[in-house]
Amino acid sequence: MSLPAxxxxxxxxxxxxxxxxxxxxxxLIGQKPAVEDFRSYAQNGSVDVxxxxxxxxxxxxxxxxxxxxxxxxxxxxxxxxxxxxVPPNTTVHMTILGYDGCTPLRNxxxxxxxxTIGNVEDVSYFNKGATxxxxxxQVLNSWADCGVQHTFAIPGLNINVxxxxxxxxxxxxxxxxxxxxxxxxxxxxxxxxxxxxxxxxTPSTTGTFRWQCFxxxxxxxxxxxxxxxxxxxxxxGQMEVYT
Amino acid sequence: MAADAPSAPAAPVPVRDRRDAMVxxxxxxxxxxxxxxxVALVWGPHMPPGRASSSAASQSVDYTVLGTxxxxxxxxxxxxxxxxxxxxxxxxxxxxxxxxLHGNTKIQATWIIGTSAVVLAVFVYGTIRLIGPAGAGSGExxxxxxxxxxxxxxxxxxxxxxxxxxxxxxxxxxxxAWTFRYPQFGGFETTQLVLPVNEPVQFNVTSLxxxxxxxxxxxxxxxxxxxxxxxxxxxxxxxxxxFEVRCAELCGxxxxxxxxxxxxxxxxxxLAWTKxxxxxxxxxxxxxPPYALTYDPTTIPAGKIMQQLGLTSAGGGYYNPADPVQP
Numbered sequence: 001m002s003l004p005a006x007x008x009x010x011x012x013x014x015x016x017x018x019x020x021x022x023x024x025x026x027x028l029i030g031q032k033p034a035v036e037d038f039r040s041y042a043q044n045g046s047v048d049v050x051x052x053x054x055x056x057x058x059x060x061x062x063x064x065x066x067x068x069x070x071x072x073x074x075x076x077x078x079x080x081x082x083x084x085x086v087p088p089n090t091t092v093h094m095t096i097l098g099y100d101g102c103t104p105l106r107n108x109x110x111x112x113x114x115x116t117i118g119n120v121e122d123v124s125y126f127n128k129g130a131t132x133x134x135x136x137x138q139v140l141n142s143w144a145d146c147g148v149q150h151t152f153a154i155p156g157l158n159i160n161v162x163x164x165x166x167x168x169x170x171x172x173x174x175x176x177x178x179x180x181x182x183x184x185x186x187x188x189x190x191x192x193x194x195x196x197x198x199x200x201x202t203p204s205t206t207g208t209f210r211w212q213c214f215x216x217x218x219x220x221x222x223x224x225x226x227x228x229x230x231x232x233x234x235x236x237g238q239m240e241v242y243t
Numbered sequence: 244m245a246a247d248a249p250s251a252p253a254a255p256v257p258v259r260d261r262r263d264a265m266v267x268x269x270x271x272x273x274x275x276x277x278x279x280x281x282v283a284l285v286w287g288p289h290m291p292p293g294r295a296s297s298s299a300a301s302q303s304v305d306y307t308v309l310g311t312x313x314x315x316x317x318x319x320x321x322x323x324x325x326x327x328x329x330x331x332x333x334x335x336x337x338x339x340x341x342x343x344l345h346g347n348t349k350i351q352a353t354w355i356i357g358t359s360a361v362v363l364a365v366f367v368y369g370t371i372r373l374i375g376p377a378g379a380g381s382g383e384x385x386x387x388x389x390x391x392x393x394x395x396x397x398x399x400x401x402x403x404x405x406x407x408x409x410x411x412x413x414x415x416x417x418x419x420a421w422t423f424r425y426p427q428f429g430g431f432e433t434t435q436l437v438l439p440v441n442e443p444v445q446f447n448v449t450s451l452x453x454x455x456x457x458x459x460x461x462x463x464x465x466x467x468x469x470x471x472x473x474x475x476x477x478x479x480x481x482x483x484x485x486f487e488v489r490c491a492e493l494c495g496x497x498x499x500x501x502x503x504x505x506x507x508x509x510x511x512x513x514l515a516w517t518k519x520x521x522x523x524x525x526x527x528x529x530x531x532p533p534y535a536l537t538y539d540p541t542t543i544p545a546g547k548i549m550q551q552l553g554l555t556s557a558g559g560g561y562y563n564p565a566d567p568v569q570p
Contacts, residue, residue, distance in 0.1 A: 101552070102548070106540045107415070107417055108530040109432045112524065112526070138526060139526045139527050143530065145548055145549075146548040146549055155420050155434075155500070156500070158434060169551045172552050173552075210497055210500050212419065212497065214417070214420075230496045236496070
């Protein structure tokens, strides 16, 4: 083989390896879930966002993993994603339907509501077709009782909201068995769950704010920190603030 | 039969080499003086991490001193390299071998002694500078060798400015946030790091999960946060203002987002802040475990319902026993 041919072969091989590396880095590792766009649904400076926690993710190839879902504002369906877009300087009225069971917080500090309007969340519980009246809550004790299942925290905005869990043994033994938990069937949308509502203001400047759960809920992984805790689309995501 | 190649005559030391050596020496001395002055007087005042704390200031001095010490070495290497490239280049068409080299005891001894002296000087200087500012802002483990002069840990439950009792701040790393606990003010825990100016501080650094590293950049403090271990670092903030806190140990997917902003304020403002925070966080402070230098999340005192559900810790494995994935 002539020298130019050898050089050309080497260059082509090198570029192929680089292209493969870039594809792996950005195409596979950097692949992010779908983004629910709420920007066009904001009215009078506020927008409604509905999320859901589930004890499993049967719509994916990780059925054992706990997960968040977000209600698509266009279709009304719960999509398996944790990425959403909202406009700046807007009050986000968030509702989280908590279908998972309780787990103790590793750090009880995250049982404190912070960063929401009034530093408060309203909590009600659904079980057997009935919903309790919503009660304002400023702190939930995850150690003494069956009080917290997950948290919704945006550290960059100092927002932390513990998501209450169904409080009794009976409820925790009859959690939603499919995901997303929709409909009225007692094994799905009709299963015991909490309803957590709160509001917070998005910043006046645009940007991306990561959010996460502070409960080490990655069962099967060292200290519960792997799996869904470290995978976009499950127990962590991004709030993208754009006009 | 081919004739033997003529043997090379013994090469005399060319006059040009001596002249080059003299020019190089003079140039090195002049350029080194200029470089040292530039590093010490022009660059030195702007050396990171700055002057926000005692450890930061001492690190800036150290960088300046070490930079000044290394300037002649760098100048010497670059000068010799440049000179060789420009003036000792082999002329085109000259295919003769270079002059054979033989050992030179004087040169070898000078080189070994000189480089050893430089390295030893840096070693001695670095060691002395670790002792003076009590570890120079680095984590010293649970039993620090060097402590700030004139400080005590006479009380872990109260603190007043201007006393020898050192301010205790616990730094807790967790995926992916820093929290800070103030045991001398009722043990509240907060996401804000606030320090009083001109008061020595003892950071007790630990982690609730994986290994993190507490890096208060402008304070010149860096200490690994290990689960189950208390890593102590000292500093004394010297300037009112803000500083950046980052995690300096790759700790998971949001490692890059694990940062916050700390604040240095006056004694009066600091005390007012602690009072406000203690009241604001009173409801969650009573839920925190008793203040300890480390925390074991696998021994969480689960309540009655949790025990019935089989939950005894925050270790992550809380699925139904039939679940195929178990810790």
